[in-house]
Amino acid sequence: MARILVTGGAGYIGSHTCKALHGAGHTPIVIDNLSNGHRDAVRWGPLEEGDITDIDRLRDVFRTHQPDAVIHFAGLIEVSHSVADPQAFHRNNVAGTSALLDVMAETKVAKIVFSSTAAVYGTPATVPIPEDAPTRPVNPYGETKLAVEQMLAAAAGQNSLNYVALRYFNAAGADPDGSLGERHDPETHLMPLVLQVALGQRAEIQVFGNDYPTPDGTAVRDYVHVCDLADAHIAALDYLMQHPEPLVANLGTGTGYSVREIIAACRTITGHPIPHRDAPRRSGDPAQLVAEPGRARDMLGWTTRQSDLETIIRSAWAWHQNQTTN
Numbered sequence: 001m002a003r004i005l006v007t008g009g010a011g012y013i014g015s016h017t018c019k020a021l022h023g024a025g026h027t028p029i030v031i032d033n034l035s036n037g038h039r040d041a042v043r044w045g046p047l048e049e050g051d052i053t054d055i056d057r058l059r060d061v062f063r064t065h066q067p068d069a070v071i072h073f074a075g076l077i078e079v080s081h082s083v084a085d086p087q088a089f090h091r092n093n094v095a096g097t098s099a100l101l102d103v104m105a106e107t108k109v110a111k112i113v114f115s116s117t118a119a120v121y122g123t124p125a126t127v128p129i130p131e132d133a134p135t136r137p138v139n140p141y142g143e144t145k146l147a148v149e150q151m152l153a154a155a156a157g158q159n160s161l162n163y164v165a166l167r168y169f170n171a172a173g174a175d176p177d178g179s180l181g182e183r184h185d186p187e188t189h190l191m192p193l194v195l196q197v198a199l200g201q202r203a204e205i206q207v208f209g210n211d212y213p214t215p216d217g218t219a220v221r222d223y224v225h226v227c228d229l230a231d232a233h234i235a236a237l238d239y240l241m242q243h244p245e246p247l248v249a250n251l252g253t254g255t256g257y258s259v260r261e262i263i264a265a266c267r268t269i270t271g272h273p274i275p276h277r278d279a280p281r282r283s284g285d286p287a288q289l290v291a292e293p294g295r296a297r298d299m300l301g302w303t304t305r306q307s308d309l310e311t312i313i314r315s316a317w318a319w320h321q322n323q324t325t326n
C-alpha cells in the first residue's frame, strides 16, 4: 500500500482515480491549484492547495507527505485556449512538469504515471492509431504533452526515473454511485454539452464539421469511461512496481462514434429531442481519432469494463440530472 501524490486530483479524471486508489488500498495525496478542479471532489485523502509551477510549494508537499510515487494529471486542457495562449500552456504543462521532476529527483521519488493524450498524434495517417504512429501534434496543447513525454524519456534514459505515459482518447461518463462526474467550466467536451442541451441548460448543440471523410460526415472519436481510465492508473502503478522499463500506452476502446451517433444515442437515453446545428469544422480537429488499445491490454492487463456507449451515457446523464437537483 503506497502514498501516491496526485497532481490535479481535484479535477475530473484525477478525482475518479483518487477514489480508485483508495479502493485499492493506497492513500492519494492531492496537490491542485483549484483553477479547474473542485475542493469537494477531494475525499479520499488530504488536499494540498498549491500550484505545480511553485517549486518551493512542491518541496513542502513532498517533505510533508513523502510519497512513494506520483500520478500527474495537473495541466491546462482546453485546445482552443492553447491556441489563444500557448505560453500559458508551456508554463503550466511543461515548466510545471519540469519543477515536479526536479523535486522528484531531489527526494528520490522515481515513479510517475503521466496523463498524455491522443492529441500527440495530430492528424493520424491511419486509424486505429498504434503507439508507434508518428507524433505530430497540431495544436499547442498536444505539443506540450509531447514535450513532457520527451522530458520523461530523457530522465528515464539517465536512469533517474521510470514512467508510464497514458495517452487517453476521449474521457467520458461518471462514477456509477453518482458522487463524481465531469464539471469543466467552461465545458468544451461533447458528451456533457449534449446532456446540458437535454436538460434545457443550452438551446442546441453545435456540430463542428459535416463534411469529414467519415460515414456520416461528422468527426469520429473513441470514448472511454472515466472509471476505466482510473483503473488503468492502478494497473500502471502495479506495472511500475514490477518493471524497470518505461511504457507508453493508448487508453481507448478501439471503437469510434461520430458526433451524430453520440447525439442520437443521447436522444434515445434521455428521451429529449436535443436540437443540433451544423457549424464549420474547427481547425486542428482530425476526422477520426480511434485507439489501437492492444498495448495497454498486453502490458497492463487493462480492459475496459464500463466503456460501452450506453453505460457511459447513462452514468453521465445520472450525474448531470443529479447536479440540477442538488
Ligand SMILES: NC(=O)c1ccc[n+]([C@@H]2O[C@H](COP(=O)([O-])OP(=O)(O)OC[C@H]3O[C@@H](n4cnc5c(N)ncnc54)[C@H](O)[C@@H]3O)[C@@H](O)[C@H]2O)c1
Pocket: 007, 008, 009, 010, 011, 012, 013, 014, 031, 032, 033, 034, 035, 036, 037, 038, 050, 051, 052, 053, 072, 073, 074, 075, 076, 077, 092, 096, 115, 116, 117, 118, 167, 168, 169, 170, 171, 172, 184
Ligand atoms: N478529459 C479528457 O478527455 C482528456 C483526454 C486526454 C488527456 N487528458 C489529460 O488528463 C488530465 C486530466 O484531465 P481532466 O479532464 O481531469 O482535466 P481537469 O481540468 O478536470 O483536471 C486538471 C486539474 O489540474 C488542476 N491544475 C491545472 N493546472 C495546475 C497547476 N499548475 N497546479 C496544480 N493544479 C493544476 C486543475 O485545477 C484541475 O483540477 C489533463 O492533464 C489532461 O490534459 C484529458
